[in-house]
Amino acid sequence: MTKYDCIVVGAGPGGSAFSxxxxxxxxxxxxxxxxxxxxEKNTSGSTIWGNIARTIHPDFPADAPIERQVDGGRLYFxxxxxxxxxxxxxxxxxxxxxxxxxxxxxVYRNVFDKxxxxxTVAIGAELKTQTLVTGVLRDSTGKIIGVIDEKGEKYESExxxxxxxxxxxxxxxxxxxxxxxxxxxxxxxKIDWExxxxxxxxxxxxxxxxxxxxxxxxxxxxxxxxxxxxxGYFWIFPDRGSLALGLxxxxxxxxxxxxxxxxxxxxxxNHPIVQPKLKGGKPRSYIAHSIPLTNPVGxxxxxxxxxxxxxxxxxDAAGFTCPIxxxxxxxxxxxxxxxxxxxxxxxxxxxxxxxxxxxxERKWVEGDVGKNLKMGKEMADWLxxxxxxxxxxxxxLTNDMASLMEHETSHExxxxxxxxxxxxxxxxxxxxxxxxxMFLGPYLQxxxxxxx
Amino acid sequence: MxxxxxAEEFEGAKLREKLKDLVxxxxxxxxxxxxxxxxxxxxxxxxxxxxGGCFEMIDGKAKYSHPELCFECGACLILCPTGAIDWxxxxxxxxxxxxxx
Numbered sequence: 001m002t003k004y005d006c007i008v009v010g011a012g013p014g015g016s017a018f019s020x021x022x023x024x025x026x027x028x029x030x031x032x033x034x035x036x037x038x039x040e041k042n043t044s045g046s047t048i049w050g051n052i053a054r055t056i057h058p059d060f061p062a063d064a065p066i067e068r069q070v071d072g073g074r075l076y077f078x079x080x081x082x083x084x085x086x087x088x089x090x091x092x093x094x095x096x097x098x099x100x101x102x103x104x105x106x107v108y109r110n111v112f113d114k115x116x117x118x119x120t121v122a123i124g125a126e127l128k129t130q131t132l133v134t135g136v137l138r139d140s141t142g143k144i145i146g147v148i149d150e151k152g153e154k155y156e157s158e159x160x161x162x163x164x165x166x167x168x169x170x171x172x173x174x175x176x177x178x179x180x181x182x183x184x185x186x187x188x189x190k191i192d193w194e195x196x197x198x199x200x201x202x203x204x205x206x207x208x209x210x211x212x213x214x215x216x217x218x219x220x221x222x223x224x225x226x227x228x229x230x231x232g233y234f235w236i237f238p239d240r241g242s243l244a245l246g247l248x249x250x251x252x253x254x255x256x257x258x259x260x261x262x263x264x265x266x267x268x269x270n271h272p273i274v275q276p277k278l279k280g281g282k283p284r285s286y287i288a289h290s291i292p293l294t295n296p297v298g299x300x301x302x303x304x305x306x307x308x309x310x311x312x313x314x315x316d317a318a319g320f321t322c323p324i325x326x327x328x329x330x331x332x333x334x335x336x337x338x339x340x341x342x343x344x345x346x347x348x349x350x351x352x353x354x355x356x357x358x359x360x361e362r363k364w365v366e367g368d369v370g371k372n373l374k375m376g377k378e379m380a381d382w383l384x385x386x387x388x389x390x391x392x393x394x395x396x397l398t399n400d401m402a403s404l405m406e407h408e409t410s411h412e413x414x415x416x417x418x419x420x421x422x423x424x425x426x427x428x429x430x431x432x433x434x435x436x437x438m439f440l441g442p443y444l445q446x447x448x449x450x451x452x
Numbered sequence: 453m454x455x456x457x458x459a460e461e462f463e464g465a466k467l468r469e470k471l472k473d474l475v476x477x478x479x480x481x482x483x484x485x486x487x488x489x490x491x492x493x494x495x496x497x498x499x500x501x502x503x504g505g506c507f508e509m510i511d512g513k514a515k516y517s518h519p520e521l522c523f524e525c526g527a528c529l530i531l532c533p534t535g536a537i538d539w540x541x542x543x544x545x546x547x548x549x550x551x552x553x
Contacts, residue, residue: 034541036478040549041524084456108552130545150543167526169540185530189503191474192552215535226456251501251530259499262470263462270456286474287550288503288523357549 004030004126005347007147007157008011009133009170011038013048014315014332015163016117017056020124021340025120027347029125029323031117032147039113041046043145043190043289045237045327046244047219048112048371050103052330055337057119065111067239070104071206071216076273078224085330085409086272089224106217106239136173136311143353144174144310158352159343163336166292168317177303181295182251186232186318186326189261189288190246191269195281197240203277204238214240220277223424227268229257233325242284245269248291249327258359261288292327294319295371297365306364307357312339320369338363467505468521475504475521476551480542485528487494491536498528498537523548 007021008015011033019029035041047070053060074091082088121127137154138147147170148155162170166185171177206216217238227234231253237244247265254260268274296303297321306318314320315332322331342360346352364370460466485506487498492513499514499548504521507514507528514536516528524547530540541547 034544036545037547040551041547042550043523043525110550110552117457132538132541132544167529179529182530185526187501187525187527189501192550251527254501255497255531259459260462261461261503262467263457266457266462283474284552285476285550286471287548288527289525290527 001154001156002030002154004028004157006030006159006161007032007087007155007341008161008163008313009147010034010163010165010231010317011117011127011129012042012113012165012315012332013329014117014336015161016050016113016120018161018163018314018334019120019345020056020123021337022343023120023123023125025340025344027344029120030157031120031125031127032131032133032149032155033117033127033129035112036129037114038117038127038129039110040289042109042113043188043287044109044329045190045235045246045325046109046112046239047104047106047237048104048329052333056333061105065115066105066107068106068214068215069208069210070106070219071208073221075220076220076222076224077225078222078273080225083224083226084272104219106237106244108239133164134169136170141197142309144308148164158310158347159357161339161343162311162313163315163318163332164317166290166316168313170311171313171317172224173320174308174311175312176305176308177318180292180319182255184292184294185250185251186248186291186293187254187261187288188246188248188291188326189265189286190244191265191286192284193243193245193269193278193281194241194284195243195278199280200238200240200243203235204243222268222271222274224271226264227271227274228264229253229259231257234274235262236274243278243281245278250293252289290326293315293318293326295321295322295323295368295377297377307354308359309354310352310357312342312357314339314359320364320373322372331372333366334369335364338367338369462507463500464505468518471504471521475523476549477520478546478549480519480522480546482542484540484542485519485522486538487514487516487517488536488538491534493534493536497531497533501527501531503527513523 005027006029008019010032011031015031019031022029076089076091080090080159117127132150133147134150135148136144137148139145144160146154147160148154162168201215204217206218208216211214220236222234228249232245232249247268303319306313314335316328320331320335321328339360346356461538494512499509506516506518506522508517524541529537
């Protein structure tokens with residue numbers, strides 16, 4: 001039997017990022033993937049970040065299969081009492097200040113994840129697809145020394161990387177985490193909505209031209225009772241010839257709300273604000289999946305440990321998704337890189353025990369992965385629980401915007417007055433909590449620039 | 453708030469009818485998920501919330517009888533309050549895929 005330095009279970013964004021760094025540093029790596037090709041089972045909004053991708057592939061995007069450059073977005077808030085009104089919303093536009101800080105790109109994940117894995121295979125990683133891993137192998141001391149697949153084939157390695165998603169068989173078999181409960185999982189469904197690119201450009205275009213003759217696009221996110229029961233959000237992420245329409249709601253809330261995810265999806269795509277934007281197109285495919293919304297860093301966190309004797313967990317398997325929007329790509333790739341650096345040192349030193357791999361947990365907790373999880377959790381709590389944050393925000397913005405519209409034709413001074421009031425409100429919200437400062441910071445900048 | 457669509461339109465056979473032409477699937481053996489006999493409490497959560505409409509209620513008990521629309525999302529396993537769902541992924545290389553063509 002070939003013995004590998006590392007076996008990576010799951011060839012998603014985190015698994016391939018880990019493998020790239022590990023192989024570059026001379027490790028022998030095998031990736032095991034249950035699908036026929038990486039990414040073909042993916043359910044996500046499908047926005048990745050170029051700046052994070054460049055931490056793995058410095059020349060990214062090179063020939064990467066990118067659908068659209070994202071230049072900004074629109075957030076829609078539909079307040080109570082105006083749930084089904086075509087004009088009953090407030091909308092905030094935002095643009096991303098620097099590609100270095102945030103460079104979002106929309107992709108088809110079945111195409112992109114395949115490409116992302118191929119870059120790693122090209123430099124020497126092995127990839128075995130159609131292989132469902134069902135258990136871990138242990139030596140007499142209990143240290144994990146490999147994995148076993150459903151056909152009984154065994155694979156041995158110094159370190160096993162659990163990158164096998166939200167339901168992580170590896171993480172549970174290794175005793176690092178339980179199956180997460182209905183309050184820690186979001187149910188997401190997605191429709192790929194075919195639409196002519198001209199119509200997409202008209203409705204979602206940013207008017208900024210990029211070097212491939214394409215204009216960039218704006219993402220849209222909707223917070224509305226009829227669309228997501230105030231317990232999640234509906235999104236539209238434009239690609240070239242289709243829109244990714246998605247919806248995610250926490251499972252506990254679905255039970256409480258007594259409607260299922262497709263009922264909300266139908267409400268969303270038939271909503272008078274959304275419907276005109278989909279006109280002329282049709283659904284091409286449906287898919288659904290769970291997304292973890294756990295709190296791995298908190299005191300009540302249900303990730304027991306992200307490492308063990310001969311094992312580390314990365315990506316959704318470790319619950320590294322943003323607690324506000326559920327996005328997991330950046331967390332998976334960042335954690336994959338950290339885990340690879342730890343694995344390289346551990347194998348060099350000949351010690352792959354838990355004592356050696358515990359540096360992994362320290363490093364991600366102290367780094368961006370941990371910071372984002374902590375900050376996001378505080379903000380998500382405020383928005384969804386404390387005094388119904390999302391409703392407060394929606395009501396206030398709607399009032400401010402309505403007043404702004406009334407004064408649109410009148411003289412500059414009154415418009416300035418309305419904007420000043422909006423900014424004051426924003427500042428009041430920001431004073432409420434630290435997370436709100438993060439959330440509202442970009443909009444405040446936008447309003448301020450409008451005034452100048 | 454007025455409701456535009458009746459909830460039943462999105463459950464069981466009616467949901468499967470909506471999904472069937474738009475879900476791409478490499479056929480599975482369909483034996484990777486089971487409702488453990490005697491453990492189902494009849495709460496209907498799997499029936500109602502399974503995004504593929506894979507469950508049926510027969511004599512007040514849930515049955516996983518439509519694997520052809522299973523998204524492998526784990527919602528039934530996560531939602532079941534009595535631990536009655538025996539769950540794993542389908543065989544490697546089979547099951548749901550999202551195709552953009």
